[in-house]
Amino acid sequence: xxxxxxxxxxxxxxxxxxxxxxxxxxxxxxxxxxxxxxxxxxxxxxxxxxxxxxxxxxxxxxxxxxxxxxxxxxxxxxxxxxxxxxxxxxxxxxxxxxxxxxxxxxxxxxxxxxxxxxxxxxxxxxxxxxxxxxxxxxxxxxxxxxxxxxxxxxxxxxxxxxxxxxxxxxxxxxxxxxxxxxxxxxxxxxxxxxxxxxxxxxxxxxxxxxxxxxxxxxxxxxxxxxxxxxxxxxxxxxxxxxxxxxxxxxxxxxxxxxxxxxxxxxxxxxxxxxxxxxxxxxxxxxxxxxxxxxxxxxxxxxxxxxxxxxxxxxxx
Amino acid sequence: xxxxxxxxxxxxxxxxxxxxxxxxxxxxxxxxxxxxxxxxxxxxxxxxxxxxxxxxxxxxxxxxxxxxxxxxxxxxxxxxxxxxxxxxxxxxxxxxxxxxxxxxxxxxxxxxxxxxxxxxxxxxxxxxxxxxxxxxxxxxxxxxxxxxxxxxxxxxxxxxxxxxxxxxxxxxxxxxxxxxxxxxxxxxxxxxxxxxxxxxxxxxxxxxxxxxxxxxxxxxxxxxxxxxxxxxxxxxxxxxxxxxxxxxxxxxxxxxxxxxxxxxxxxxxxxxxxxxxxxxxxxxxxxxxxxxxxxxx
Numbered sequence: 001x002x003x004x005x006x007x008x009x010x011x012x013x014x015x016x017x018x019x020x021x022x023x024x025x026x027x028x029x030x031x032x033x034x035x036x037x038x039x040x041x042x043x044x045x046x047x048x049x050x051x052x053x054x055x056x057x058x059x060x061x062x063x064x065x066x067x068x069x070x071x072x073x074x075x076x077x078x079x080x081x082x083x084x085x086x087x088x089x090x091x092x093x094x095x096x097x098x099x100x101x102x103x104x105x106x107x108x109x110x111x112x113x114x115x116x117x118x119x120x121x122x123x124x125x126x127x128x129x130x131x132x133x134x135x136x137x138x139x140x141x142x143x144x145x146x147x148x149x150x151x152x153x154x155x156x157x158x159x160x161x162x163x164x165x166x167x168x169x170x171x172x173x174x175x176x177x178x179x180x181x182x183x184x185x186x187x188x189x190x191x192x193x194x195x196x197x198x199x200x201x202x203x204x205x206x207x208x209x210x211x212x213x214x215x216x217x218x219x220x221x222x223x224x225x226x227x228x229x230x231x232x233x234x235x236x237x238x239x240x241x242x243x244x245x246x247x248x249x250x251x252x253x254x255x256x257x258x259x260x261x262x263x264x265x266x267x268x269x270x271x272x273x274x275x276x277x278x279x280x281x282x283x284x285x286x287x288x289x290x291x292x293x294x295x296x297x298x299x300x301x302x303x304x305x306x307x308x309x310x311x312x313x314x315x316x
Numbered sequence: 317x318x319x320x321x322x323x324x325x326x327x328x329x330x331x332x333x334x335x336x337x338x339x340x341x342x343x344x345x346x347x348x349x350x351x352x353x354x355x356x357x358x359x360x361x362x363x364x365x366x367x368x369x370x371x372x373x374x375x376x377x378x379x380x381x382x383x384x385x386x387x388x389x390x391x392x393x394x395x396x397x398x399x400x401x402x403x404x405x406x407x408x409x410x411x412x413x414x415x416x417x418x419x420x421x422x423x424x425x426x427x428x429x430x431x432x433x434x435x436x437x438x439x440x441x442x443x444x445x446x447x448x449x450x451x452x453x454x455x456x457x458x459x460x461x462x463x464x465x466x467x468x469x470x471x472x473x474x475x476x477x478x479x480x481x482x483x484x485x486x487x488x489x490x491x492x493x494x495x496x497x498x499x500x501x502x503x504x505x506x507x508x509x510x511x512x513x514x515x516x517x518x519x520x521x522x523x524x525x526x527x528x529x530x531x532x533x534x535x536x537x538x539x540x541x542x543x544x545x546x547x548x549x550x551x552x553x554x555x556x557x558x559x560x561x562x563x564x565x566x567x568x569x570x571x572x573x574x575x576x577x578x579x580x581x582x583x584x585x586x587x588x589x590x591x592x593x594x595x596x597x598x599x600x601x602x603x604x605x606x607x608x609x610x611x612x613x
Contacts, residue, residue: 049388049474050381050387051403053390076446077446081513116452118545119335130374130378131374143366143446144451146454149455149459151445151452152445153443153444153445153446154444154445157390158390159421160390160392160418161391161393161394161395161417162393163416164394164395165396166393170372170375171366174371174375184388186388187387193443195434195435195441196428197433197436197437199424201414201416201420202399203401205400205403205404209401210413212417214417219435222436223426224429224433224435225429226425226436231422231426232427234418234422236414236417239447246606258367260365261364261366261367262363262366262369262417265362307483
């Protein structure tokens with residue numbers, strides 16, 4: 001692999017945020033050196049905000065291949081994450097997972113839980129005392145699918161776009177904040193790459209959060225200016241992965257705690273399957289009933305004996 | 317990575333999340349598409365918890381400070397538009413997501429441009445990409461394959477159309493020829509009848525009365541006038557091998573015509589107009605001939 005460009009190369013183009021002027025030489029006067037300490041008594045600037053988000057990504061055992069690939073895709077998208085080994089089924093309870101998160105020193109966690117080899121639940125948790133959300137994940141398409149043809153730098157910071165209905169209600173606002181913190185790569189992260197060449201799209205449609213990841217391709221010559229009219233020629237190519245999140249519950253603590261929000265429209269996949277089976281089961285019972293009804297009907301209304309029934313009997 | 321490349325079956329790309337229009341009762345009719353079945357309840361369960369204050373509190377807890385620079389968050393909010401997107405209509409849904417992302421990127425790029433930060437990847441910046449090169453090769457080959465399939469289908473269709481048209485044209489021509497033949501025969505018969513009727517008189521100049529045009533002035537050409545350029549009677553290559561062999565080697569051409577496909581017919585030991593005056597004999601094609609003679613041992 002070629003030598004990676006250090007951040008410093010690109011940062012040099014960025015204008016310095018603060019006026020970090022080097023301490024000037026003390027002025028020389030007849031009486032000696034006069035320090036500029038009086039002027040340099042600026043109030044200490046507020047400590048710069050540093051995003052120190054670290055995400056722990058784990059899954060439960062008996063996760064199927066598609067969901068495992070989804071998890072691996074997410075790991076490759078988020079350089080500020082740390083992938084951990086599978087957790088035992090018994091220990092996918094609050095306490096053990098909390099401990100794990102503490103141990104790794106992460107501030108949030110994405111836990112993929114696969115039930116019955118069919119349903120994928122995703123927990124998004126903010127660590128020490130933060131809220132946690134449990135989602136049901138649908139419509140999973142991983143990056144390996146050949147129809148998703150885009151590609152982007154591994155670890156480059158994405159632009160996050162949210163649809164405006166995230167601001168319509170409190171629980172959506174909370175989810176938006178959590179998504180920003182988890183999926184947004186910290187600014188000067190060690191493993192992040194400098195340019196912005198892909199964009200995440202989170203939209204709420206039908207009370208589900210849909211996630212898409214697109215690569216940005218725009219004709220350009222310089223790194224910090226789009227060519228004239230280039231913005232109109234911008235195209236997006238989908239990179240993947242794709243998934244759809246259905247929020248089930250929001251808890252006040254991490255991996256547990258008081259329930260702050262329950263999705264009123266949520267039906268668990270088990271219930272759906274049970275319903276289906278019940279419908280099918282009903283079929284046989286109905287058939288039996290129909291048969292007995294037919295018999296009863298025949299008994300109560302006997303047919304008249306047919307005149308021609310004996311016509312061919314003699315002929316043998 | 318396991319080789320689960322072509323996950324994508326067509327029915328999976330179709331609607332997976334089904335929103336059923338509700339009947340009055342809670343039990344819904346289901347439509348299952350593949351293994352993914354979801355549905356929404358008709359009326360929300362009355363017992364759903366919604367602790368707005370708690371949610372707000374938590375939101376305050378985890379939010380970053382207000383004055384954080386936009387470059388930390390890089391979020392853009394886009395309006396979805398007045399019309400709700402239909403979840404089941406795949407194309408409309410994907411279009412909505414695409415336009416949202418496009419708008420968002422435009423706004424973000426404008427902001428970044430104002431800030432003067434570099435955000436576009438230069439062409440010579442090589443670094444690890446999120447999909448490996450081998451994977452991108454597979455993607456490319458699949459795209460090429462699809463393109464080829466389409467082109468072949470197009471060609472086949474065109475060939476079929478052409479054939480149909482050619483058949484029509486041919487049938488037209490045949491009809492025309494038959495008609496012409498009939499006409500000519502008719503006219504000859506008529507002339508004979510005329511002569512018979514006028515009693516074979518020699519008055520008007522016999523042959524001159526035959527006012528018919530045979531062949532419409534065309535001269536007779538053996539083989540129906542098909543022209544194959546460059547074919548001479550003694551040539552055994554059928555006149556077809558010429559175009560390819562002409563490309564390039566003159567010497568090869570000469571040898572082909574002399575020895576190829578069984579060789580020349582037989583007049584090899586007789587003079588032609590050109591060779592009458594050649595006393596030294598043989599091909600005089602410059603160095604190549606001399607070189608070859610030297611190589612022969």
